[in-house]
Amino acid sequence: MRCQCPSAPLRALSSTLSGAEGCAAAERIMNLLNIQFPQVDAARLAQAHRDGAEASAPLPTEEQALLTAEITALLREKNAVLIAHYYTPEAVQELAEQTGGCVADSLEMARFGRDHAAQTLAVAGVRFMGETAKILSPDKQVLMPSLQAECSLDLNCPAELFREARQQHPERAAVVYANTSAAVKAEADWVVTSSNALKIVAHLKQEGRKIFWASDRFLGSYIQRETGADMLLWPGSCIVHEQFKADGLRRLKERHPEAEVLVHPESPPDVISLADYVGSTSNLLNAAKRSTAPAFIVATEPGIFYKMRQAMPDKLFLSAPQAGEGAACESCARCPWMAMNGLRNLRAALKDGAANEIHVAESVRVRAAASIKRMMDFSFAATAATCTAA
Numbered sequence: 045m046r047c048q049c050p051s052a053p054l055r056a057l058s059s060t061l062s063g064a065e066g067c068a069a070a071e072r073i074m075n076l077l078n079i080q081f082p083q084v085d086a087a088r089l090a091q092a093h094r095d096g097a098e099a100s101a102p103l104p105t106e107e108q109a110l111l112t113a114e115i116t117a118l119l120r121e122k123n124a125v126l127i128a129h130y131y132t133p134e135a136v137q138e139l140a141e142q143t144g145g146c147v148a149d150s151l152e153m154a155r156f157g158r159d160h161a162a163q164t165l166a167v168a169g170v171r172f173m174g175e176t177a178k179i180l181s182p183d184k185q186v187l188m189p190s191l192q193a194e195c196s197l198d199l200n201c202p203a204e205l206f207r208e209a210r211q212q213h214p215e216r217a218a219v220v221y222a223n224t225s226a227a228v229k230a231e232a233d234w235v236v237t238s239s240n241a242l243k244i245v246a247h248l249k250q251e252g253r254k255i256f257w258a259s260d261r262f263l264g265s266y267i268q269r270e271t272g273a274d275m276l277l278w279p280g281s282c283i284v285h286e287q288f289k290a291d292g293l294r295r296l297k298e299r300h301p302e303a304e305v306l307v308h309p310e311s312p313p314d315v316i317s318l319a320d321y322v323g324s325t326s327n328l329l330n331a332a333k334r335s336t337a338p339a340f341i342v343a344t345e346p347g348i349f350y351k352m353r354q355a356m357p358d359k360l361f362l363s364a365p366q367a368g369e370g371a372a373c374e375s376c377a378r379c380p381w382m383a384m385n386g387l388r389n390l391r392a393a394l395k396d397g398a399a400n401e402i403h404v405a406e407s408v409r410v411r412a413a414a415s416i417k418r419m420m421d422f423s424f425a426a427t428a429a430t431c432t433a434a
């Protein structure tokens with residue numbers, strides 16, 4: 045039966061809450077924030093799936109070789125470097141590595157771009173990644189293969205709504221995930237990534253601060269459980285990670301008792317509870333490298349398998365089940381927006397830079413840069429302290 049409670053629009057953000065439990069949890073968040081939250085528009089999502097499938101479809105060998113050569117020449121000619129996220133299609137990751145760019149998570153992408161001598165950054169990822177690169181490198185040109193490549197966490201958290209809700213809780217430290225727009229980052233006190241969120245929230249808790257958290261509620265609730273911090277959670281979610289299913293994961297574990305389970309904390313709590321290791325994409329990659337296990341079940345976007353298999357060719361990597369299993373799987377866990385990064389539109393972006401350039405208003409950029417810098421300074425100090433203690 046269709047849910048008729050006042051929080052129905054919010055419940056539609058996620059299929060992971062069900063029945064009375066889902067209504068109660070959603071209502072609690074709605075009542076606390078007293079705001080109606082947006083859903084990712086179904087038509088827009090369907091279009092993203094179509095565009096992503098088209099952009100990332102395998103190319104004939106000859107065309108791929110031609111595009112690779114052309115893009116390599118364009119990068120050189122434009123004094124540009126290719127920076128790709130772990131979730132982009134394999135051909136793009138491969139090209140970034142071959143041309144002296146990098147394949148990394150969002151923060152490392154921005155840091156690499158800032159420190160690189162190139163004057164143009166070709167960022168293959170989703171829009172907030174291009175924006176973060178521009179925030180840290182205002183004097184460089186930032187291009188993206190598609191300006192339509194978005195992220196549900198960003199779409200779930202429009203800046204006007206965030207500002208309105210945040211004003212209702214001025215006593216709380218506003219901590220926002222990197223997967224938000226530049227405009228939301230500009231309203232925040234801190235930006236965090238899945239690599240450093242735990243440490244930063246634990247630090248704020250130690251200082252006696254309560255947290256206003258946006259935008260991924262599963263990552264937020266994981267941090268809340270781990271740190272015991274008082275956190276008010278924005279109810280956004282990642283359309284990829286929220287689909288991992290605990291029942292299917294349990295069954296896959298039974299079939300592969302030798303495998304360790306690696307889970308990204310944007311996944312639902314019952315999936316996280318089955319993990320041998322929980323961490324950001326980079327941390328999952330490093331955990332697999334450190335482990336002696338011969339196989340891994342991985343609950344994150346399968347684009348990471350390119351780097352995992354490259355580093356550990358003898359090990360087995362299996363995708364954690366989503367809605368259904370094997371042939372019955374309703375989803376391949378691919379992010380439609382990450383899939384929009386293909387070789388054809390990358391070449392077009394480099395050829396006609398202006399059409400695919402990222403711009404961030406200077407007033408927004410300066411305030412967003414302050415929240416990002418706070419995170420970077422904290423992470424740098426924490427790393428330095430660890431090195432000194434070692």
Ligand code: SF4
Nearest residue numbers: 195196282283284379
């Ligand atoms: S995988 Fe999820 S968090 Fe990452 S870009 Fe796609 S929608 Fe956003």
